[in-house]
Amino acid sequence: MTVRTAAFRHRVRRSAPRPPLPLLAVAAGVAVIALLPLAVLALRALEGEARTLDLLLRPRTLELVLSTAILGAGTAAVAVLLGVPLAWCTVRTDLPGRRLWAILAIAPLAVPSYLLAYAFIASFGPRGWVADLLAPIGVTSVPFLEGSLGTIVVMGLATTPFVVLATGAALRRVDAATEEVARSLGDPPLAALRTAVLPPLVPAIGAGALLAALYAISDFGAPTILRYDSLARAIYTQVRSAFDRAGASALALLLVAIALVLLWAEGRARDRSALRQPREVRRRPAPVPLGRWRIPALALCSVVALLSLGTPILTVAVWLGRGLGAGTELRLDLAPLGDSLTLAVGAALVATTAALPLAWLIGRYPGRAAALAERLAWLVEAMPGISFALAVVALTLNLVPMLYQSLAALVFAVALRFLIQPVGALRSPILQIGPHLGEAARSLGDGRIDVIRRILLPLLRPGILAGAALVFLGALKELPLTLLVAPTGFTTLATELWDSAREGFYAQAAIPAALLLAVSLASLALLVREQEAAR
Amino acid sequence: MVRRPAAVLAATLGLVMIAGGVAAQSPAPSAAPLPDLTGRTLTIYSGRSEELVGPLFERFTAETGAQVEVRYGESAELASLLLEEGDRSPADLFFAQDAGALGAVAAAGLFAPLDGPTIAVVPAAYRATDGTWTGITGRVRVLAYSTERVTPEELPGTIVAFTDPTWKGRIGWVPTNASFQAFVTELRLVLGDDAARAWLEGILANEPVVYEGNTQAVEGIAAGEVDVAFVNHYYAIRLADEAGGEYPVANHFFDAADPGTLVNVAGAGIPASADDADVAGAFVAWLLRPEIQAWFVGAESEYPLVAGIPADPRLPAIETIRSPLDDLGRLADLAGTIALLQEVGALD
Structure with missing residues (x-):
């Protein structure tokens, strides 16, 4: 055991008092609820008996595990390479139009990965509109990334905002002194970045990268459209063409096992750098002048925004234009917008409410109980959508049949699916609150409620809003749960978009797609405004 | 090659047969009165897209008064949902895009038998042997080809020849x-x-262009990227209609009983657990009414499965198209197919 981990353990033991019972009860509740879908998967996998074992032991399963690991690692790498510089440029520098770029850097969260994949093919594919556009000037082929590389790029672009958000939040907590000391020692800005700025960001970058990797390995839409052979896609094939729920469940457990390995790796990275975590910001550093780096920084911001936001928006516009040109009659149906908002707002409220005590436990009373509850919430996020949805069906029918296919069950299931996101968003602001803040306020005569209302809530507000926004956006894009668990007749913008696009009715798909993008972008703009106001 | 004239002949004969059929045995069922189902509710799990069948469900409500509640999804996912729900499913009817999904639900013993006389209008090849589900409309596998770069005489009557x-x-x-x-x-x-x-490897040796969908493949022919594509029959027709009639892609039907010929169906079954099996049964009967079968022809260019209803005039009659399989239920082994496609490298 190294000296550092020994010191860390010692520190944890001393600074981790026993958590109060209500908090432990909440954590236990979350842990049990998160365990249930995993238990359903395990039971289903066992039903397959020898056949399932054959499926797991064939050579192709190993290939799938490898390709899935590559997809997860590749996506995380792209997301970190793009996300960390974007976060730094939009939080810490004098980049012109910084606030707009800050919105654009997280705006890809508004774009479902399957839409981004469609957009990449529709734009850069051999028959895409970019090729059409360039044909008159003699350009006949456009570089198009297909297969492995294309999927990793698309998933990386789709998940870059996770890294931007996590890193950005951590950058806002960097104390001016740290950077100034580094620079006063004669380091140029880039070296200061490496020696003083980056190390304390490692846990945040790690958390963002983890979210990106888990998103990529559990996603089915983009890998299918771009033909990447991942485990999640094999699970869908198993469900779809072989109707083999046992096999699908076994493969889903394998995916969860990969997620466990990723969690373990991220946990180690976080432990190592725990000592360097800044606790309180005494003074905010002045923005770093970019100087001659201004042009490359602007180029990076705009290329990423064009690829991850520009292509889907232009593609939707092209669909709409072609449809109108061909005289397609377009229906504007607002009911799916209402259903989408009901689901997204409900899930955001439930998830954020459940996340608060959990994040408090993790932030204030780190220990086994907190770690277990957090990991289980992560694993729910890593389950492939179809497996999670079918598990929710089985659980609702067996435990609360009254709630089967009810709005309440859907909202709770979606909230559980995205629970880890508000937990992550709240962890940092909770760490920032000094342990004696509440005691000081109470000693001045404030009641418990007053302390929460006047002191805690304002401090946690940015984290609460960011967490709620992440769930809201995730719920807007969600497909498998909505399709299988929602009340019959409940249609969201995402299900409308999917229903039209799968039959090739792209013009009709353009309307829900445009509404989905508009609602998501508006909520992101509000989020960024809040974060900037909090500075 | 003489195969293409044969197909043209078959198509012509088919049209003649249909014309004769319409004249001789005028479809009597259209006169059958519509049931009054006011106040009843029908819950449908639809593997067919809302874009396609939504208007149809509205029409059922307008004509019978029954309220229709629909859950849309992929056929296979809805089949999985039905398997997961078992005897507690709220569904009164499963309307699936393909026979495989219906077969999976039937194999789990979750369907109740359909009314025999109702489904007798559908040829036996297009419904379950045990009567638990029936086809409603058909889709035929064809070769779409460029009318600009390929002459009908060049086209072989068997799909096996495309490894040449x-x-x-x-x-x-x-x-x-x-x-x-x-x-x-x-x-x-x-x-x-x-x-x-061997066939798959032969096609792969011919370096086929991989498309992400049938529509894109047919558009690829129109754009000059490829000369032929293996697709379903309605894509060339839909795209021709969208383009206003003039379209440089046509359908070639393979010989009768050629392995290239396959008639797959969209069909329906009623779960044994249905709350209102009567209204579901009425819906199946309604789908097989001549005017609804004709609607499928007009709206989607699909093949009607009830005898005496003419298909799209650009298509040969379904009676002339014979798949080498007599039981669609045998198509259930998709897992083996996926494994084979992966083995030869057609799927990654």
Whole structure:
């Protein structure tokens, strides 16, 4: 055991008092609820008996595990390479139009990965509109990334905002002194970045990268459209063409096992750098002048925004234009917008409410109980959508049949699916609150409620809003749960978009797609405004 | 080659037969009164897209008064949902895009038998042997070809011939498509796994262009990227209609009983647990009414399965199209097909 981990353990033991019972009860509740879908998967996998074992032991399963690991690692790498510089440029520098770029850097969260994949093919594919556009000037082929590389790029672009958000939040907590000391020692800005700025960001970058990797390995839409052979896609094939729920469940457990390995790796990275975590910001550093780096920084911001936001928006516009040109009659149906908002707002409220005590436990009373509850919430996020949805069906029918296919069950299931996101968003602001803040306020005569209302809530507000926004956006894009668990007749913008696009009715798909993008972008703009106001 | 004239002849004969059929045995069922189902509710799990069948469900409500509640999804996912729900499913009816999904639910014993006389209007080949589900409309596997770069005389009557090097670089296909995979399953059943593998390898040796969907494959022919593509029959027709009639792609039907010929169906079954099996049964009967079968022809260019209803005038009659399989239920072994496609490298 190294000296550092020994010191860390010692520190944890001393600074981790026993958590109060209500908090432990909440954590236990979350842990049990998160365990249930995993238990359903395990039971289903066992039903397959020898056949399932054959499926797991064939050579192709190993290939799938490898390709899935590559997809997860590749996506995380792209997301970190793009996300960390974007976060730094939009939080810490004098980049012109910084606030707009800050919105654009997280705006890809508004774009479902399957839409981004469609957009990449529709734009850069051999028959895409970019090729059409360039044909008159003699350009006949456009570089198009297909297969492995294309999927990793698309998933990386789709998940870059996770890294931007996590890193950005951590950058806002960097104390001016740290950077100034580094620079006063004669380091140029880039070296200061490496020696003083980056190390304390490692846990945040790690958390963002983890979210990106888990998103990529559990996603089915983009890998299918771009033909990447991942485990999640094999699970869908198993469900779809072989109707083999046992096999699908076994493969889903394998995916969860990969997620466990990723969690373990991220946990180690976080432990190592725990000592360097800044606790309180005494003074905010002045923005770093970019100087001659201004042009490359602007180029990076705009290329990423064009690829991850520009292509889907232009593609939707092209669909709409072609449809109108061909005289397609377009229906504007607002009911799916209402259903989408009901689901997204409900899930955001439930998830954020459940996340608060959990994040408090993790932030204030780190220990086994907190770690277990957090990991289980992560694993729910890593389950492939179809497996999670079918598990929710089985659980609702067996435990609360009254709630089967009810709005309440859907909202709770979606909230559980995205629970880890508000937990992550709240962890940092909770760490920032000094342990004696509440005691000081109470000693001045404030009641418990007053302390929460006047002191805690304002401090946690940015984290609460960011967490709620992440769930809201995730719920807007969600497909498998909505399709299988929602009340019959409940249609969201995402299900409308999917229903039209799968039959090739792209013009009709353009309307829900445009509404989905508009609602998501508006909520992101509000989020960024809040974060900037909090500075 | 003389195969194409044969197809034209078949098509002409078919049209003549239909015309004769319409004249001789005027479809009496259209006169049957519509049931009054006011106040009843029908819960449908629809694997067919809302874009396609939404207007149809509205029409059922308008004509019978029954309220229709629909859950849309992929056929296979809804089949999985029905399997998961078992005897507690709220569904009164499963309307699926393909026979495989219906077969999976039937194999789990979750369907109740349909009313015999109602489904007797559908040829036995297009419904379950045990009467638990019936086809409603048909889709035929064809070869779409460029009318600009290919003459009908060049087209072989068997799909097996496309492994010939003369087709190198001229073929488009969609290995991820469920209908294509159903065709490969048929190929395996008819010719055996080894011959199916040899065919796939032969096509791969001809460097086919891979498309992500049938629509894109047919558009690829129109754009000059490939000369032919293995697709379902309605894509060339839909795209021609969209383009206002003039379209440089036509359908070629393979010979009767050729492994390239496959008639797959969209169909319906009623779960044994249905709350209102009567209204579901009435809906199945309604789908098989002549005017609704005709609606499927007009709206989607699909094949009607009830005798005496003419198909799209650009298509040969379904009676002239014979798949080498007599039981669609045998197409259930998709897993073996996927494994084969992966083995030869057609699917990654």
